[in-house]
Amino acid sequence: MFTGIIQAIGQIKTKVAYDKGAVFSFSTTDLDFSDVAIGDSIAVNGVCLTAIEIGQDFFKADVSQETLDCSIFAQLGQGSQVNLEKALRLNQGIDGHLVSGHVDGIAQVSERYNEGESTRFKISAPDNLVKYIARKGSVCINGVSLTVNSIVDNIFDLNIVPHTLTATTLGELQVDSQVNLEVDIIARHLEQLLTSKQS
Numbered sequence: 743m744f745t746g747i748i749q750a751i752g753q754i755k756t757k758v759a760y761d762k763g764a765v766f767s768f769s770t771t772d773l774d775f776s777d778v779a780i781g782d783s784i785a786v787n788g789v790c791l792t793a794i795e796i797g798q799d800f801f802k803a804d805v806s807q808e809t810l811d812c813s814i815f816a817q818l819g820q821g822s823q824v825n826l827e828k829a830l831r832l833n834q835g836i837d838g839h840l841v842s843g844h845v846d847g848i849a850q851v852s853e854r855y856n857e858g859e860s861t862r863f864k865i866s867a868p869d870n871l872v873k874y875i876a877r878k879g880s881v882c883i884n885g886v887s888l889t890v891n892s893i894v895d896n897i898f899d900l901n902i903v904p905h906t907l908t909a910t911t912l913g914e915l916q917v918d919s920q921v922n923l924e925v926d927i928i929a930r931h932l933e934q935l936l937t938s939k940q941s
Contacts, residue, residue: 748827783829785825846871851921865921
């Protein structure tokens with residue numbers, strides 16, 4: 743589990759494709775890997791990945807074909823910047839919201855504009871995920887925990903403060919940029935519970 747509070751920006755150091763997947767390595771000088779062991783989870787752009795090799799300033803992870811298919815990882819190449827967060831520990835506070843690291847799909851930026859000191863984004867969500875997105879509810883965009891201002895049809899609105907723009911890769915997003923979207927885990931479980939009761 744994660745919180746959606748980004749701890750560092752890293753970049754893709756290497757990407758090696760193989761049949762039905764790829765191996766990525768991610769580098770950063772801003773994340774302490776001293777307490778990370780092989781087999782531990784690290785969220786990269788909101789995707790929970792398992793570390794298979796760890797160095798002083800990098801880690802390596804396998805990325806399955808399933809992850810390539812339902813996230814923007816297939817679009818990313820060497821040098822691409824990514825958001826990084828180590829897994830939530832039981833003695834750690836939660837400043838964002840509970841994030842599973844299991845991306846639900848790919849969304850797209852439809853508008854970006856300034857409003858005072860903040861930046862507003864309108865995001866187009868896949869039709870099958872709209873029902874999980876609620877006004878003042880939480881979503882995770884490229885690993886960042888955010889609050890939904892409003893939603894009309896399949897377009898939801900986000901207000902990004904300057905700190906978040908500079909502390910994450912969200913500042914790079916432009917109209918038509920695609921992003922990893924994880925909806926609220928509680929909404930997904932509630933649907934499963936209600937569906938199970940009816941059947």
